[in-house]
Amino acid sequence: MSEDMWELRLYVAGQTVKSMTALANLKTYCEKHLKGRYRLEIIDLLQHPQLAEGDQILAIPTLVRKMPAPIRRVIGDLSNHERVLVGLDLRSIDPS
């Protein structure tokens, strides 16, 4: 059960165009591939700058897959579908 549960964390810095695009794209993927099996946390670093160090955030936006292990990181506004799927290793879960 827990293996199927995805924990995703999206780091943004304010309401920038890139952040909004990334969030919109992410929601699309999740609804399409992981419906009901994911938890999404959005962290605005402008409000919580101390969190940047923990997850080694450099680029904004960054999507971190906390679960399932291993931790994976995807940066950018998630507009490149192929890369997002490869980066998050989504295909293996849902080979449709």
Add this chain to the structure above:
Amino acid sequence: MSNQPLPRITPFSQLPKALTGIEGLDEITEGGLPLGRPTLVCGSAGCGKTLLGIEFLVRGILDHDEPGVLMAFEETAAELSANVASLGFDLPQLVADKKLRLDHVHIDRTEIDETGEYDLEGLFIRLGYAIDTIGAKRVVLDTIESLFSGFSNEAVLRSEIRRLFRWLKDKGVTTVITAERGDGTLTRQGLEEYVSDCVILLDNRVIDQITTRRLRIVKYRGSTHGTNEYPYIITEEGLSVLPVTSLKLEHTVSDEVISTGVPDLDGMFRRGGLYQGSSSLITGTAGTAKTTLASSFALEACRRGERCLFFVFEESPAQLLRNMATVGIDLQPFVESGQLRIEASRPTLNGLERHLVTIHRLIGQFKPQTVIIDPISNLVSVGSHSEVSSMLTRLVDFLKVQGINALFTALVSGNRAQQEMTDEGISSLVDTWIHVRDLEGVGERNRGISILKARGMAHSNQVREFEVTERGIRLLDVLVGPTGIITGASRLAQHIQEQARQIANEQEAERRDRDLERKRRVLEATIANLRTEFESVEEELRRVNSEEQQRHSTMAEERRQLGHSFSDHPPTTPNGSGA
């Protein structure tokens, strides 16, 4: 990110600077790195870039109470702490005191998938947060070029890095950015394009199997700076840069005169010694008592109550003490009282720069009024000619500026003595140059001393023979023979000859005296004879005279009587008929 006023504005018109606290670097940069601006430090591997950065931060915290942030892209905080712990930098303690923040930025290409547009705002936020939480004034980014290995979109990276430097400037933090040296460029990624205020180049060179590290300020906008390549080394106390020469020749001079420790030698100088705070050089071939002369100088300095630092490159301190005690130079009590410090090391133990730094450091610690280096010529074995020369220049300069009496000895090989020292260039640096040499002749060697130069003082032009006796060094009087100056056994021969001559002279004089006496006596005897003779003649004459007179008076009497008789009765005798 708004334009904040710079935290510290210095009143003078010069560019405000932040002291690095790194030995020597502040002198070359004339006051430190540009305040509130980024400085690029580039160099190849093993140059000490990271160390420079860390020292900049630590000294800032300890000396100027300016908190700092270290953003490390290559090493973790624990690794960094361990690396610099040997230098006495306690990073974890500084972190605990909230004076320092270490932030390790981990970059791994395999963990990063780029899926579209991004920027590095996360880095800005991290750095900004770190700066704000401790109120940092100094930031070190080590090595920001690592970003290029993590991100493939170079265009974004470059614009972001440009933005980062702008942002750091606006924040008013003094930043040091380290970068790896590139091929033909200062940095691999051409970072120098973005950092235009101050660029420092570190270089690690191996010449003749000896590594020398050099530092050069490539540019420093808005400020003058030393432009040469300055050797630097990494010591137990961090980085140490050595300005090749002090930039000015402005040291004050003393009019006081100090003794060389050899009274007779003092006498060869018009003012009776060396100027205080001057540098002197004793050159000579092997075994001409250079060290003994130097030790006399040391002893004299100690007797004056000065502290004296004695560097020996040939003997151990114990050996020196023993050897000098045999010639009546007893340094032991001063070593025990702490007035004299003897530092012995092999010249080949260290590179030239390290020797110089050691000397500098010991002088800084011990604060001597007199420094002796015996011999400087041994240092030639660890460096090239020009390096030795530049090192000695620096050393002599340093000592002069400090007003320290300096004495160097140098071993020179026989006939090329003067030329060699001129090659090394030290002869032009020192104020007094004393040369000791062998005077060989009639089957023996003697030692001669002469003064080749003495700035600002008249001096004897004689080559004086000297002896190393049980009571130190003694100069002998000049003895000029028919073929020049006489030394050693010839001196003795000359002495005996002179004695013989003197005795002969005395005898001759006595003989003459006796002769005279004899003549006088003979003369006197003759005079007495003559006088006796004269007396007898005189007596004879007187006798003849009186007889004559008598006869006269007798005849007159007779004539009178005769006349009487005529008047009484006519003369009867035929005798009186004619009258």
